[in-house]
Amino acid sequence: MVDNKQQWKAWLYLSPAIVLLLVFTVWPIFNTLRMAFMEGYGNMAAIGGATFEFGVDNFLKVIEYKKFLQCLQNTAILCVATVPISTILALLIAVALNSIKPLQKTLQTIFFLPYVTNSIAIGMVFAAMFNIVGLKQGAGVADTWGIINNVIQFFGGEPINWINAGSSYVANMVVMIIYIVWNALPFKILILLGGLQSINKQYYDAAKVDGTRRGRVLTKITIPLLSPMLAYVIITGFIGGFKEYSSIIGIFGEIMGPADDAGRLNTMVGFVYDALERDRQGRASAAALILFAIILVVTLINNKVIKKRVHY
Amino acid sequence: MKVVLQNLTKIFPSRDKKANKEVVAVNDFTFEIPDGQLVGLLGPSGCGKSTTLYMISGLQKPTSGKIFFGDDDVTELSTENRGIGLVFQNYALYPHMTVKQNILFPLQNLKGKDKLSKQEMLDRAFEAAKLVQIDELMDRKPSELSGGQQQRVAIARALVKMPRVLLLDEPLSNLDARLRLQTREEIRRIQKETGITTVFVTHDQEEAMSISDIIVVMKLGVVQQIGKPQAVYDDPQNLFVAKFLGTPPINVLEGKVSDGKVYIGEQVVMEVDGVEDQDVYIGIRPEGIEPHPQGVLECRLNNVEIMGRDASVVSTHDAALTPVVRAIISSDITVDTTAETVRFNIKPHKFFLFSKETEQRLYYEVKKHG
Numbered sequence: 001m002v003d004n005k006q007q008w009k010a011w012l013y014l015s016p017a018i019v020l021l022l023v024f025t026v027w028p029i030f031n032t033l034r035m036a037f038m039e040g041y042g043n044m045a046a047i048g049g050a051t052f053e054f055g056v057d058n059f060l061k062v063i064e065y066k067k068f069l070q071c072l073q074n075t076a077i078l079c080v081a082t083v084p085i086s087t088i089l090a091l092l093i094a095v096a097l098n099s100i101k102p103l104q105k106t107l108q109t110i111f112f113l114p115y116v117t118n119s120i121a122i123g124m125v126f127a128a129m130f131n132i133v134g135l136k137q138g139a140g141v142a143d144t145w146g147i148i149n150n151v152i153q154f155f156g157g158e159p160i161n162w163i164n165a166g167s168s169y170v171a172n173m174v175v176m177i178i179y180i181v182w183n184a185l186p187f188k189i190l191i192l193l194g195g196l197q198s199i200n201k202q203y204y205d206a207a208k209v210d211g212t213r214r215g216r217v218l219t220k221i222t223i224p225l226l227s228p229m230l231a232y233v234i235i236t237g238f239i240g241g242f243k244e245y246s247s248i249i250g251i252f253g254e255i256m257g258p259a260d261d262a263g264r265l266n267t268m269v270g271f272v273y274d275a276l277e278r279d280r281q282g283r284a285s286a287a288a289l290i291l292f293a294i295i296l297v298v299t300l301i302n303n304k305v306i307k308k309r310v311h312y
Numbered sequence: 313m314k315v316v317l318q319n320l321t322k323i324f325p326s327r328d329k330k331a332n333k334e335v336v337a338v339n340d341f342t343f344e345i346p347d348g349q350l351v352g353l354l355g356p357s358g359c360g361k362s363t364t365l366y367m368i369s370g371l372q373k374p375t376s377g378k379i380f381f382g383d384d385d386v387t388e389l390s391t392e393n394r395g396i397g398l399v400f401q402n403y404a405l406y407p408h409m410t411v412k413q414n415i416l417f418p419l420q421n422l423k424g425k426d427k428l429s430k431q432e433m434l435d436r437a438f439e440a441a442k443l444v445q446i447d448e449l450m451d452r453k454p455s456e457l458s459g460g461q462q463q464r465v466a467i468a469r470a471l472v473k474m475p476r477v478l479l480l481d482e483p484l485s486n487l488d489a490r491l492r493l494q495t496r497e498e499i500r501r502i503q504k505e506t507g508i509t510t511v512f513v514t515h516d517q518e519e520a521m522s523i524s525d526i527i528v529v530m531k532l533g534v535v536q537q538i539g540k541p542q543a544v545y546d547d548p549q550n551l552f553v554a555k556f557l558g559t560p561p562i563n564v565l566e567g568k569v570s571d572g573k574v575y576i577g578e579q580v581v582m583e584v585d586g587v588e589d590q591d592v593y594i595g596i597r598p599e600g601i602e603p604h605p606q607g608v609l610e611c612r613l614n615n616v617e618i619m620g621r622d623a624s625v626v627s628t629h630d631a632a633l634t635p636v637v638r639a640i641i642s643s644d645i646t647v648d649t650t651a652e653t654v655r656f657n658i659k660p661h662k663f664f665l666f667s668k669e670t671e672q673r674l675y676y677e678v679k680k681h682g
Contacts, residue, residue, distance in 0.1 A: 200402075200404065202400050202402065202404035203404055203406060205371055205398075205400070205404065206398070206400060206404040206406075208371065208391050208392060209369065209371070209391050209392065209396065209397070209398045210392070210417060210418035210421050210469075210473070211391075211392030211393070211418070211421045211422075212392075212417075212421045213421065213423075216420075216421065220406075220417070221406060224406075224408040224409075225406075225407070225408065227408075
């Protein structure tokens, strides 16, 4: 215990952090709670001198709003699709990276690059890749210069309208899933590779002595020994997935959907931002709290499921 | 299954490319391990004993030389096809599996005609577990076991697939002193019961001496001496072997042979035939000297340590290369602890001469000793 006379020093040293936390974390959390339960709260209206009654109206409005359900659906689909795919891919890549010696460092760097690249910038590159960049007169969709469609055409396939006006919801989602998976890989590979490298090599020698096949080594030894890292990657993956927002902006721009159906791909976080923009802080707060509740429940379920499978 | 090592050599390439210094871990090792014997590879760290073991296991490839199991040349055979059981120094039990799953694991890997039914596997696993007396602990995780129990599980896992050769890497080094005694008896018993040719590696000479049928003493990749433990102890071929075997260690003194007389300092301690005049190292086992009023070797007395059954007379001598000259005697013999000096007589069969130049043993015939 610090001497009583010295305590003021401790508080002094802690004060910058405490002040920042109070202003930017504690107060906003409290304020969100406050605004969420004030019916129809808006900042401008509040400044104008309006008063708001206490109630759950904001929550009801959010849930009744059709756009909100669309956002919830988009977010859920992205989460459920991308977390397993990116985790499995990251695991396979990490195992492969770990088992090669030459070029390991180089490849590690390459796989890590997306992590240090701005996600909006990556989104724009993806948009260009999946784009239809101009149409030839009278040729319709078939003549495009987006590299993905070029590849599809090269192999004799029909080009697909991925993200432009008139594209289908499924096509949009496929692009989003590919982008999010690719974007999520580096962090997961990094964590899993670190986990792999900390596994005692003798387990593999022991498995070799016992004539264990490679697939069995992966499923019976590597994955169980990696389970704490896998659990971490899955839980943070779900949390990140529920907060998906900038990736949609990156590809579809602020309209959050193809040109003819703006907002079709909006997510929960996007919904919150939209409400804020329209001076509906009460509704935004309610949506944020709903998002928080969903993430909490999913994480608890995750924890419960994973606890049975994390082995030590 | 006998195991034959033929001119086995392992050279590790230099890590520093500029210096280009290769490390010869094992140098031209030739030896035939008879069927069903327990062989201890013994030596200080870096002597190549573990490398030898890993070459027998197939986890490391020899640079040159051949390995035979029986008449089969297994040099090029990969580890899993050699039919060996290997117990690692830290056991390498899979931490996420129970004892039972650990022991079953090698059996579940079998395929083709060797594939066993579930019941056969369980039977075999329980049989192996009974052999090492852990059949009560089958549902525990390794982290819930003591070091000794983990060791047994590791042995059971190695034995369950009925290996042709059992290899143990420093099997006792992670156990405390009491458990070590118990476990080495246990290893001996299991080896006798199964009759599997077993090779184990240790740096602890007492461990090797106590349970091996044959010991191989190694130093810097070169085999120094091979033989029955007692024979190697009684008849070391060079100074290294003499110093390495025995607790407490052998007393080593500088001396010279002149005119058939062995001198330590100015004292003649023995008269011998068959050794040319030269400077020598003299090795005397602690049990090879005993106090005697007219003894031939005079030392300065330090103290007497009584350890129940026997006592240890600790003294010093200017010519000694070991810090003290120690004599192990029956505790019945009384030594005047107030005296400044003590005189010893020497038993000739515990008295070895080594050339100072080559450190090789010089054999002699005793003419006169005190």
